[in-house]
Amino acid sequence: MSDSESLLEEKRARLCQHLDASVERLAAARDFAKPAKLSPVLDNARRLLLAGGAAELEQRAPALEQAGVFAGTDWAYPQILLPALTCHALTSPDSTVVVIESLSELRLLAVALGDYKHELISAEQAHHYLTQVLAMNLAMLFSPPSEAERTLQGRLAQVPRALLQHLAERIGYEHIIDKLIAEIWRILRQRPVQVDAVKQMITQIAICRGSANFSVNGDGGGETLMQGTERLVSSLYGPTQLCREDPGVQVYLERLGNVDSSALQSEAYGFARAMHDTGLVSPYHAVFVRFICEHHAHLLVDALGLSGTGRDCLLCYHDLVMALVQHAITADTPQAVFGLTLLLERGILYQPAVAPSLWRQIGLPLSEWSSQRLSTVFGNAVPPRTRLLEGVVLVLGLPLGIGQGNNPTCQSARAISIWSYIDPDFLLQLITCAARDDEIVMHFEGQPISSSPVLTNALQPLPVDLDPVSIVLVPHLDYIYNEMGRLCLGREGDPHRWINPEFHGWRVGRGFRINVDVGTGTIVDIEDFIRHFYAYYHPYFNGNQPLIHPQPAGLAVTDSAARFIGWHAITIQRAALDPKGVMRVYFFNPNNDSGQDWGDGVVVSTANNGEQFGESSLEFEQFASRIYIFHYDTQERGEPAQVSADAVERIKAYISRSWGQDRGLGEAHPAPRVGEA
Amino acid sequence: MEPNPEKGYVALLGWSLNAVEAAADFDRRYIVVAPDWAEDYCKQHDIPYMPWNFERLNERSMEIAEKLKQQGVDVAIPLYEETVEWAGAINSVLLDKPRLLGQSMLMRDKSLMKRRAQLGGIRVGIFEEAHDRDDVIRFLRRVNQTLLKLDGDPNDPIHFKAFDKAGCLGHRVIRTPDDVDAIPDEEFPALIESHLDGWxxxxxxxxxxxxxxxxxxxxxxxxxxxxxxxxxxxxxxxxxxxxxxxxxxxxxxxxxxxxxxxxxxxxxxxxxxxxxxxxxxxxxxxxxxxxxxxxxxxxxxxxxxxxxxxxxxxxxxxxxxxxxxxxGYAGCFGVYPRRRVVSRLEIPEETEDHPYFESHELTPPVQETVTKRTAFGTHWGLIYFRGEDPKEMHRLLKRQEELDFYV
CATH class of the missing domain: 3.30.470.20 (ATP-grasp fold, B domain)
Incomplete structure (x- = not known):
């Protein structure tokens, strides 16, 4: 051991002593005195990280958490932490934030490696989370602090680097890159409306590709992974021949003016292929589409990669499409190309009210409040109107790609998805009311509810991590939904019974079943519930009737250890046989990433089992074991008696092994409430 | 710790988290007497509490004393300068010793306390009361005349202290008539005294x-x-x-x-x-x-x-x-930003790498421009050290004055 190493060793030992003493003082302090005792702990932790002591902190993770380092903050609930937020926290100029964030990651590392059993998060979840954290912050792992970071953070900039280095070494580099790439593909296969986080990760990979210690796992999948990486990076930064080396859009535009028609044709094919491969659109693609619309409009069909349906739609509504290109597609809003493509493929322009609604949308003046909100969230690179129009074509093109962001109100995201799917002109009407008039009026059992108070007295901070349509619409919808909940106060039973049909529209069945007693939280009438669920939704028991309108439903969500987490709103899209001949329920989950492990073998699939983009699916029995609320048409009777007793027993067993564990004995347990997501 | 009913029952005048924490861990019953902004916090954490706004003593002063007496409180402890005369007034009732009030008034007035000390045979420097700026200038001139200074020689400084402020608040060092002009009206009346070279x-x-x-x-x-x-x-x-x-x-x-x-x-x-x-x-x-x-x-x-x-x-x-x-020895250093414009807090490496360094309570800067200091002012936070050697401690504390903590 060299002198400097042994000096460092000595220093770490001293800092550990200091740290342990400060942790002890924090642990012993009364609640009211804890805040004052926290800063020495964080300070010692910071110095220990700088001295290369991440491992020492990892060992002390349980002690740190029990002493109350995270008490009273979001970090106390690791299950709700979002990997994307770590980018801001780790580059904060405030050392408190950087250090708490670091301690939280080290704690999750201890959880992920099985050294620390945590009540709120499982090892797999922690592992998954850390992989994403590493992915999001990849650049910090491979490059020294930028000038900006240095000025902002000074020596503190070394803390996140020391942390990420340690995380990567403990989890394994090969895990990161492999998992990261696999992760990106898995998310992209769900075709989300919001792709900023994915783009950020791809950008990180692009930055790190050149660095020496960047390599992917050699065993077996190396070659394909490398290709996968290539495809992701090029889809954003150089999808075609003429922009292969990422020359910048100006240079690219000049090039376009100087090439022959066959080169333009192959550019069109190249862009379409990359877009349909990943669901991501390069800014070059957006520039190209605008260019050809002016000079070579016939190439648009190929540039969008349209099928027969899409082509017909484009030809029928040529002027409208040209106007949408002109007003929605820019180098700063490239995803609009993909939205427009799928909008055409869905054929919804043939619904008589949709095209005129879109014309209105194109010319729509925005209220000050809406403009303000859009520019606060998305900046001013393009005017708020363009931003909103991009959002509109995306939401109409990808109705199952909408996400709720980091907000508890899944109902609004779900409602937007349902309307976009089956009632697009109604959705366009609502967008107009919200964006232009600052007011949406909905009726609850005949009584009008106006959303206009939301402008002045929003109870919570308004959500900001949403797509442009949701940014404008969700505050209004949340307000109305909560008002409906308020009007149901005092009614017996679950209020979703009345709210869901009134909120989502007449297509929601007025029949309603719930298997949880709202007062006590215990499970009731379970057999009856299961049999009726089969009778209304399972084609073998409902006269082979495919589901006509998507129906809102409620799930009891569990974690990978099958422990109950909370109630969640989803949409049942359909029940059908998958390619292997197994009956599955296909559903829309408004959370941002639907692939989830719910424990006890119940793993939600998002691809390869017959799912359309954005759909999640489970085998029918497994789905039946997690559902607790559904709607139905009271006139459709079905055959509940035909459901086999075996199936019912199997489902009951699933329930009792997971979220039903403490609900059978009449014990008190939180009952579902309005507004749970 | 469970309070022992055999022992006294104390009232803490003023809000101090450290004092409350110490009291909660001690064997005596206690009650916090503080302005009503502390009420929610005390309720939330089960801290015994009685609301009171400590302004100047007034005709309602008996009220708080009576309330505490009814409660069975034996004695009141002042935690801040502003509560010292309140403690005197309350304790004169609780302990039935009327002179305690007078004693506390002495402690609150820097000029009275100096005279009392002088009368009792304790050595004090030359001092006077100043009611306006002219008094200060006259005193400055007289002190320096006494020291046989000629016009143009640098003046020996005098000290200016607001009557009833704690510690370094309102403490100014005056060397020139310009310094006198900088004193705001509200700091009068004040105590002015000669500078003593010493430790x-x-x-x-x-x-x-x-x-x-x-x-x-x-x-x-x-x-x-x-x-x-x-x-x-x-x-x-x-x-x-x-x-x-x-x-x-x-x-x-x-x-x-x-x-x-x-x-x-x-x-x-x-x-x-x-x-x-x-x-x-x-x-x-x-x-x-x-x-x-x-x-x-x-x-x-x-x-x-x-x-x-x-x-x-x-x-x-x-x-x-x-x-x-x-x-060993424990020391602390109060940090003042040395630059006029600061963007972040960064503890110098040599400070935090010193084996004596224990902890700090500095917070990131809330504003970028540092207000110019007039009086001694308030520091932005403390740094704590602990070690064996008093010489090293002394050197270390001295050294901190030359370092930037806010850059």
Missing amino acids: EFAVEAWIHNGEICFLNISEYVRLGYSVHVPASPELEKYRDQIRQQIEKLIKVFDIDFGFVHPEYFVTNDGEMYFGEVAYRPPGFKVFELLERVYGFNAYQALELVFDPKTTPEEIKAFFPREIVDAD
């Missing part, structure tokens, strides 16, 4: 039944910036003399019990000059420093000496032996 230090003394239970000497490395306890051996060699001074102070001010925090100068010839005295815990976290080296909680010590039911055995068992029981 300034403070004393913390816990007193019970007129006897000193524990005496600490806090050594200022630089007034307003840094302090350490116990004092270095060079200053500690005056301990006996200092003890005599405190005993004199106890007699002159007629102090039976409680806690005093006086400041003195010792000049080159070993003469002690009295500066001022406060009847409340010192600022600058000397209590915390004492706990680091002696291991006793100085707030609990306050309760002990104020409580009339405390027995001599209890006192003996509670306090450690002075100096010999100290486990």
Whole structure:
């Protein structure tokens, strides 16, 4: 051991002593005195990280958490932490934030490696989370602090680097890159409306590709992974021949003016292929589409990669499409190309009210409040109107790609998805009311509810991590939904019974079943519930009737250890046989990433089992074991008696092994409430 | 700890988290008397609480005393300068000793306290009361005439202290008539005194039944910036003399019990000059420093000496032996930003890598431009050190003055 190493060793030992003493003082302090005792702990932790002591902190993770380092903050609930937020926290100029964030990651590392059993998060979840954290912050792992970071953070900039280095070494580099790439593909296969986080990760990979210690796992999948990486990076930064080396859009535009028609044709094919491969659109693609619309409009069909349906739609509504290109597609809003493509493929322009609604949308003046909100969230690179129009074509093109962001109100995201799917002109009407008039009026059992108070007295901070349509619409919808909940106060039973049909529209069945007693939280009438669920939704028991309108439903969500987490709103899209001949329920989950492990073998699939983009699916029995609320048409009777007793027993067993564990004995347990997501 | 009903019941006047924490962990019943903004916090954390707004003493002063008496409180302990006369007024009722009020008024007025000390035969510097700027200029000129200065010679400074402010608040050093112009109207009337070249230090003394239970000497490395306890051996060699001074102070001010925090100068010839005295815990976290080296909680010590039911055995068992029981030296440094524009907090590497460095309570800057300091002002937070060698401690504290913590 060299002198400097042994000096460092000595220093770490001293800092550990200091740290342990400060942790002890924090642990012993009364609640009211804890805040004052926290800063020495964080300070010692910071110095220990700088001295290369991440491992020492990892060992002390349980002690740190029990002493109350995270008490009273979001970090106390690791299950709700979002990997994307770590980018801001780790580059904060405030050392408190950087250090708490670091301690939280080290704690999750201890959880992920099985050294620390945590009540709120499982090892797999922690592992998954850390992989994403590493992915999001990849650049910090491979490059020294930028000038900006240095000025902002000074020596503190070394803390996140020391942390990420340690995380990567403990989890394994090969895990990161492999998992990261696999992760990106898995998310992209769900075709989300919001792709900023994915783009950020791809950008990180692009930055790190050149660095020496960047390599992917050699065993077996190396070659394909490398290709996968290539495809992701090029889809954003150089999808075609003429922009292969990422020359910048100006240079690219000049090039376009100087090439022959066959080169333009192959550019069109190249862009379409990359877009349909990943669901991501390069800014070059957006520039190209605008260019050809002016000079070579016939190439648009190929540039969008349209099928027969899409082509017909484009030809029928040529002027409208040209106007949408002109007003929605820019180098700063490239995803609009993909939205427009799928909008055409869905054929919804043939619904008589949709095209005129879109014309209105194109010319729509925005209220000050809406403009303000859009520019606060998305900046001013393009005017708020363009931003909103991009959002509109995306939401109409990808109705199952909408996400709720980091907000508890899944109902609004779900409602937007349902309307976009089956009632697009109604959705366009609502967008107009919200964006232009600052007011949406909905009726609850005949009584009008106006959303206009939301402008002045929003109870919570308004959500900001949403797509442009949701940014404008969700505050209004949340307000109305909560008002409906308020009007149901005092009614017996679950209020979703009345709210869901009134909120989502007449297509929601007025029949309603719930298997949880709202007062006590215990499970009731379970057999009856299961049999009726089969009778209304399972084609073998409902006269082979495919589901006509998507129906809102409620799930009891569990974690990978099958422990109950909370109630969640989803949409049942359909029940059908998958390619292997197994009956599955296909559903829309408004959370941002639907692939989830719910424990006890119940793993939600998002691809390869017959799912359309954005759909999640489970085998029918497994789905039946997690559902607790559904709607139905009271006139459709079905055959509940035909459901086999075996199936019912199997489902009951699933329930009792997971979220039903403490609900059978009449014990008190939180009952579902309005507004749970 | 469960409070012992046999022992006294104390009221803490003013809100101090450290004091509350100490009281909650001690064996006496306590109640916090603080303005109503503390109410929610106290309710939330089950802290015994009585609302009171400490403004100037007024005709309602009896009310709080009566309330506390009904509650069964034995004695009130002032935690801040502003609550000292309240404690005097309340204790004169609770303990039925009317002179306590007068005593506390002495402690609140820097000019009165100096005169009292002078009358009692304690040495003080030249001082006067100033009601306006002319008084200050006249005093400055006279002091410097006395020193046989000629026109154009640099003046010896004088000190200007608002009558009733704690510690360094409102303390200005005046060298020129321009400095006088910078004094705002609201700081008058004030005490003005000559500058004494010498070693300034403070004393913390816990007193019970007129006897000193524990005496600490806090050594200022630089007034307003840094302090350490116990004092270095060079200053500690005056301990006996200092003890005599405190005993004199106890007699002159007629102090039976409680806690005093006086400041003195010792000049080159070993003469002690009295500066001022406060009847409340010192600022600058000397209590915390004492706990680091002696291991006793100085707030609990306050309760002990104020409580009339405390027995001599209890006192003996509670306090450690002075100096010999100290486990090293603890010091702290008050950080002032040195630059006019700052963007972030960064502890210098040499500071935090020093083995004596313990912790800091600095927070990131809230504004970028640093307001120019007029009086001694308030520091932005403290840095704590602890170590074995008083010389190194001294050097370390001195060194911090040259470093930037906000860049």
